[in-house]
Amino acid sequence: MPIVKLAKMIKEMQSGQVLELFADDIGSKDDVPAWCRRTGNELLGMEEDGATFKFYIKLK
Amino acid sequence: MTMADKMVMVVSEGSFDKAMMPLIMGNTAASMGMEVHVFFTFFGLKLLKKGVKPKLNGMMRPFTGMIERKMKKLKIPGFAEMMAQARDLDVKLYACSTSMALMGVGKEELIDGVKILGASAFLDIAADSKVNLFIG
Numbered sequence: 463m464p465i466v467k468l469a470k471m472i473k474e475m476q477s478g479q480v481l482e483l484f485a486d487d488i489g490s491k492d493d494v495p496a497w498c499r500r501t502g503n504e505l506l507g508m509e510e511d512g513a514t515f516k517f518y519i520k521l522k
Numbered sequence: 523m524t525m526a527d528k529m530v531m532v533v534s535e536g537s538f539d540k541a542m543m544p545l546i547m548g549n550t551a552a553s554m555g556m557e558v559h560v561f562f563t564f565f566g567l568k569l570l571k572k573g574v575k576p577k578l579n580g581m582m583r584p585f586t587g588m589i590e591r592k593m594k595k596l597k598i599p600g601f602a603e604m605m606a607q608a609r610d611l612d613v614k615l616y617a618c619s620t621s622m623a624l625m626g627v628g629k630e631e632l633i634d635g636v637k638i639l640g641a642s643a644f645l646d647i648a649a650d651s652k653v654n655l656f657i658g
Contacts, residue, residue, distance in 0.1 A: 463550065463597075466550065500554045501555050
């Protein structure tokens with residue numbers, strides 16, 4: 463459940479920092495962009511590397 | 523700063539699957555910045571008892587271990603861990619006062635951090651929530 467871990471991670475980060483998230487949960491493809499939309503954090507990009515989804519999120 | 527969207531769930535069953543569903547949805551919603559309230563009523567009350575280990579219902583009961591092992595493989599946290607996570611994420615847990623009287627559950631049997639509410643107080647919380655789910 464990457465979203466829960468993601469929320470926990472960003473608590474320790476600062477505005478402007480970029481987080482690189484790797485997830486093997488196929489739901490994350492839609493979950494991470496949805497999380498970004500709702501929380502106002504910017505999704506810089508997303509890649510699929512085999513079974514791993516890579517996300518780059520910039521903290522507001 | 524805008525007000526957080528509210529999510530309310532009512533849980534009326536205490537089986538393993540009915541326990542995991544509100545926790546997965548609730549913890550996810552809380553991670554997305556929603557204010558989550560979960561109201562446990564009737565058989566759902568047993569999920570708020572100290573030391574509870576929920577099982578699948580009826581004929582499926584012996585398969586609970588199998589599902590738990592599968593979840594572990596998929597790195598989905600188990601019930602106890604999800605409850606701890608919910609606490610960390612400030613998910614609010616409530617026990618229905620009417621059900622407590624009906625099912626003979628005493629306050630001392632419940633885990634810490636549970637608020638006891640009646641239907642009116644609950645409806646007051648639910649009335650302006652964005653997401654309202656019934657799990658049962």
